[in-house]
Amino acid sequence: MSLLAVGTVAFDDIETPTGRAEKVVGGACTYISLAASYFVKPIRIVSVVGDDFPADMLHYMEHRGVELDGLQIKKGEKSFFWAGRYHSNFNSRDTLDTQLNVLADFNPVVPEHWRDAEYLMLGNLTPQVQLSVLEQLTKRPKLVALDTMNFWMDIAMEDLKKVLAKVDVLTVNDEEARQLSGEHSLLLAAKAIYKMGPKYVVIKKGEHGALLFHRGEDMFFAPALPLAEVIDPTGAGDTFAGGFMGWITKTDDTSFENMKRAIVYGSAMASFCVEAFSIERLKGLTPAMISHRMQQFAELVRVDFN
């Protein structure tokens, strides 16, 4: 099974209540592909960077089974840059700066031999680019998931609605679900978003876990693992999406029951992500470490009613 992923590959400046990191590797597609690489290979990415992006990071991604034929490297240009500052609860943040740079006029090209992708993760970036990638495919993937954020709702809502109408799964955080739907109740928000296109809506609630809605009716909840120390929540949502789609692609099963497992795998991968700045904690994980974390999730909610 193959997974095609789209999204930013970027530099971030991050400020948390306990520390800061400058010009570190980030980007939705970076987190998605590294997280998914623990489940399935190859991961194929469509994205763009400037020639300021470190070659050793690209080599590391290749080493993890990420194929870069769809990554454009623009000579003399700068990579996408984002700066954010987290509030004292680590759960909400302010965007301090977004510099589109190479993303401003990015024209994505899906390599010919990738156009029959079975699974597609449209990670966070310009909705127009997400739509263009979807339209270049020669057959409809078995499952298309979309992640986005308030930034695009603010400046490109119409394009976002066009792409939303064509996807199966939407992953957003609770604030974004409310902004997109105009509903405060997350149940009503999920029902409203279902009417916009996606059969499945995943609402991420940071340290309070994630909700999965199917057709605005069936519901599932997975908690987040309580951790002694959170260092940097950046990329947790993308890592979640990478784990989620990595599991679905590996198992080639898009049933609601399997999506529940995927939600827990996504949550487990996100729990690693927040333990260090940038993508550092997503390096060098082992199957044993991931399966131990899955056990911790299972224990967290296991209860005997007899």
Ligand code: AMP
């Ligand atoms: P998350 O914490 O999962 O929302 O993802 C944070 C990552 O998304 C950072 O590494 C940023 O580089 C990237 N990012 C921030 N803003 C945007 C945006 N408007 N579009 C695409 N990617 C973004």
